[in-house]
Amino acid sequence: MRALLSVSDKTGIVEFAQALHALNVQLLSTGGTAKLLADAGLPVTEVAEVTQFPEMLDGRVKTLHPKVHGGLLARRDLPAHMAALQEHGIDTIDLLVVNLYPFEATVAKMGCTLADAIENIDIGGPAMVRSAAKNWQDVGVITDASQYPAVIDELQTLGKLSNALRFSLSVAAFNRISQYDGAISNYLSSVQFEEDKLSEDYVPQMAVFPGQANMYTAKMQDLRYGENSHQQAAWYRDMQPQVGSLATGVQLQGKELSYNNIADADAAWECVKSFEEPACVIVKHANPCGVAVGQNPLECYTKAFQTDPTSAFGGIIAFNRPVDGAAAQAVSKQFVEVLMAPNFTDEALEVFKGKVNVRLMQIALPNNYGNVRNALETKRIGSGILMQTADNHVLTLADLKVVTVKQPTPSELQDLLFAWKVAQYVKSNAIVFCKNGMTMGVGAGQMSRLDSARIADIKSQAADLSLEGTVVASDAFFPFRDGLDVVVNAGATCIAQPGGSMRDQEVIDAANEHGVAMVFTGVRHFRH
Numbered sequence: 412m413r414a415l416l417s418v419s420d421k422t423g424i425v426e427f428a429q430a431l432h433a434l435n436v437q438l439l440s441t442g443g444t445a446k447l448l449a450d451a452g453l454p455v456t457e458v459a460e461v462t463q464f465p466e467m468l469d470g471r472v473k474t475l476h477p478k479v480h481g482g483l484l485a486r487r488d489l490p491a492h493m494a495a496l497q498e499h500g501i502d503t504i505d506l507l508v509v510n511l512y513p514f515e516a517t518v519a520k521m522g523c524t525l526a527d528a529i530e531n532i533d534i535g536g537p538a539m540v541r542s543a544a545k546n547w548q549d550v551g552v553i554t555d556a557s558q559y560p561a562v563i564d565e566l567q568t569l570g571k572l573s574n575a576l577r578f579s580l581s582v583a584a585f586n587r588i589s590q591y592d593g594a595i596s597n598y599l600s601s602v603q604f605e606e607d608k609l610s611e612d613y614v615p616q617m618a619v620f621p622g623q624a625n626m627y628t629a630k631m632q633d634l635r636y637g638e639n640s641h642q643q644a645a646w647y648r649d650m651q652p653q654v655g656s657l658a659t660g661v662q663l664q665g666k667e668l669s670y671n672n673i674a675d676a677d678a679a680w681e682c683v684k685s686f687e688e689p690a691c692v693i694v695k696h697a698n699p700c701g702v703a704v705g706q707n708p709l710e711c712y713t714k715a716f717q718t719d720p721t722s723a724f725g726g727i728i729a730f731n732r733p734v735d736g737a738a739a740q741a742v743s744k745q746f747v748e749v750l751m752a753p754n755f756t757d758e759a760l761e762v763f764k765g766k767v768n769v770r771l772m773q774i775a776l777p778n779n780y781g782n783v784r785n786a787l788e789t790k791r792i793g794s795g796i797l798m799q800t801a802d803n804h805v806l807t808l809a810d811l812k813v814v815t816v817k818q819p820t821p822s823e824l825q826d827l828l829f830a831w832k833v834a835q836y837v838k839s840n841a842i843v844f845c846k847n848g849m850t851m852g853v854g855a856g857q858m859s860r861l862d863s864a865r866i867a868d869i870k871s872q873a874a875d876l877s878l879e880g881t882v883v884a885s886d887a888f889f890p891f892r893d894g895l896d897v898v899v900n901a902g903a904t905c906i907a908q909p910g911g912s913m914r915d916q917e918v919i920d921a922a923n924e925h926g927v928a929m930v931f932t933g934v935r936h937f938r939h
Contacts (some may be wrong), residue, residue: 413482414506415458416448417441417474417536419513423556425451427508430563436506438652441473442466461502464719474535483507483542487549506562507543508553510535511587515594524603526611532595540584548574548583554587562867590650611878620798626789631658655684655776655783663755664763664927665770672727676749676772683751683834684780685805686731691715692836694727696858702833703849708738708752714849716745720868723754727751731776744771781805804934811930814910821930822847823882823905827930830884831907835936841886842867842894844878844903850922851876852901860889864897871901878902886936888912892921899925909935 414436421444428438428448438455440448445522448455457476459465466473482504485492496503512533517523527704545550551572560578565572572580600622602615627648637644646668649659657677662668668676679694686704691711693701700722703714708730716723728742729751736758742750743762750763751772763769777783785786790797808824830845837855842863844852852874854867855871871878879902888909889895895918898906906922910931922929 412505413437413438413439415474415479415482415504415539416508417444417458417539418508418510419536420510420556421447423559424448424508425453427556427559427563428453428455428484429557431506431566434566436566471534474539477501478540479504480542483539483550484546485549486546487747492611504543506551506553506592507539509536509540510554510556511540511591514591514598518594518598522614524611524670525613525615527608528598533591537588537591540588544581544584544588547577552579552584554580554584558583576921585787590627593627596623596625597621599677619800624796624798632667634670634673635667638674642670646670646673653783653785655774655780656680656785657751657772657774660751660772660774663760663771663773664767665749666768668749668770672749672770675727676729676751678836679727679749679785680751680774682833683729683731684776685832685835686781689732689783692728692729693718694729695722695725698838698853699833699836699850700726700853701850704829705848708732708734708881711743712738712741716741717874717876718850719874720745721873722870731780736762739763746876781895802835802936802938804835804936806932806934810932810934811907812910812933813928813930814915815922815927815929817923817926817928819882819905819930823928826882827884827905827907830882831932831936834886835938837886837938839886839937839939841884841936841938842898843884844868844871844881844898844901845884846878846881850908851878851881860885860887861891861897864901866892868897868901879885880904882907884908886938888915888935889918892918895921895929896925899927903927905929907932911935 414431416428417440432453438453438457439458441458445455445457462476462478464476478501481496482499485496486504486610512531514531516895517531518528534569540552540554543550565576601617603618627650629650631646631648634644634646636642652658657680675694675697678697679692682699683690683692688704689707689711690704692699701715701718703711705711705714723745725746725748727749728747733754734752735756739762741757743766747769749770751774753776754773763771775858785801788799788801806828810888829848830843833850834841834843837853840857840860840863842854843850844867852867852871854863857863883898884901884907885908888911889915890912905928907930
């Protein structure tokens with residue numbers, strides 16, 4: 412058996428080669444990999460010795476040769492193929508170990524030049540990988556160090572690689588080549604080419620959206636069904652998921668997550684991540700129905716639950732702090748589909764042992780978790796995709812423009828910032844009443860902003876909450892004064908809205924007439 416090893420990332424390659432040598436596998440290699448193996452005392456044959464052709468063009472040409480590709484592509488079950496190898500003095504290659512030039516890592520660096528990017532486009536590596544992967548029935552192709560143990564295990568126990576392993580390695584190889592080519596396409600079609608600036612140190616300006624968008628994801632699991640039971644579904648994650656995102660979570664117990672569970676869980680998790688202080692978010696049908704901050708998880712949950720106990724039934728609950736026993740005891744009294752947190756204490760886990768259907772998700776949060784978000788968002792439409800930069804705007808007190816005679820109080824300003832964060836995650840049209848760090852009424856997803864305001868008031872009454880002295884956040888401007896009249900008559904004393912309507916002055920005059928404070932944020936949060 413012969414193995415050709417040519418890797419850019421040399422993690423574990425010496426140990427892997429030592430294991431192959433112990434199994435009497437002949438080692439072929441190139442350039443730096445060959446030197447590394449030889450320095451480790453391993454007998455290794457340079458590819459140039461096999462091809463009788465030296466590496467050239469700064470290593471750009473070294474494996475593009477019939478004695479390499481013939482050895483990889485020849486089918487052992489076809490006499491004509493084997494006769495051709497014998498005629499031309501070509502030996503078979505049974506294992507190929509290749510990982511590619513670090514193109515993705517190179518272009519991710521600040522100040523990457525176009526020359527560096529181009530130089531890190533691998534040519535010979537992908538060509539060999541494709542040859543080996545195509546001939547999977549005879550050749551095992553290894554493209555990642557994580558595959559080394561499985562290969563060695565089968566060689567030691569079976570003396571060869573099983574069909575199943577060779578096929579899975581082939582699939583992984585073609586996937587890797589696809590990702591690699593997609594990354595190159597994304598980069599090059601984002602370059603805003605400027606011929607007059609071309610030089611070795613030319614760092615191109617990059618478009619936010621490439622001319623061709625290649626998005627690669629890996630399937631995490633098949634789901635029982637989609638949004639409805641007659642639909643099929645699966646859950647995929649980015650190849651390099653963001654730390655602290657839902658896709659990095661670990662399910663500790665409970666039934667399998669459903670399509671709707673995952674969609675709602677993501678809405679809850681992204682919302683709770685927006686708060687620096689301890690917070691709890693309860694989501695139902697993709698909308699927050701209760702959000703609160705407090706001193707500890709129990710206080711956060713108690714306040715969030717008060718907003719809308721009816722909608723909270725069967726909801727998704729997220730905490731941005733570890734769940735302790737006290738919070739777990741409170742949550743366990745209601746029907747909850749999914750409970751998410753950075754961690755759970757032993758006492759909390761004990762509480763839910765008897766509720767085996769409750770899905771517990773543990774998602775580690777980095778220190779700067781509030782800033783860890785998707786950079787781009789996509790939405791599937793008929794025969795296409797809409798793509799946009801994510802709505803990651805963070806409002807500060809300095810952004811607020813007071814437009815009324817009455818000025819907001821310091822406590823109202825803090826509640827306005829809280830309400831604005833919540834409104835960002837409520838489906839448009841969104842109206843959010845808040846007071847003392849908790850939602851008091853949420854109106855979501857209505858075609859009319861006026862109806863959203865009325866619904867928020869109705870929900871607060873159903874929860875036996877008073878809206879007197881509350882603040883209100885509206886995700887977009889009030890097109891008429893009627894919506895403002897509703898929230899003020901319900902008890903609001905301070906309103907945050909983007910501003911920008913043709914009738915802004917009419918709405919400002921209405922606020923002054925009511926004697927309430929109003930601020931413009933200068934930014935809206937449509938969410939469809």
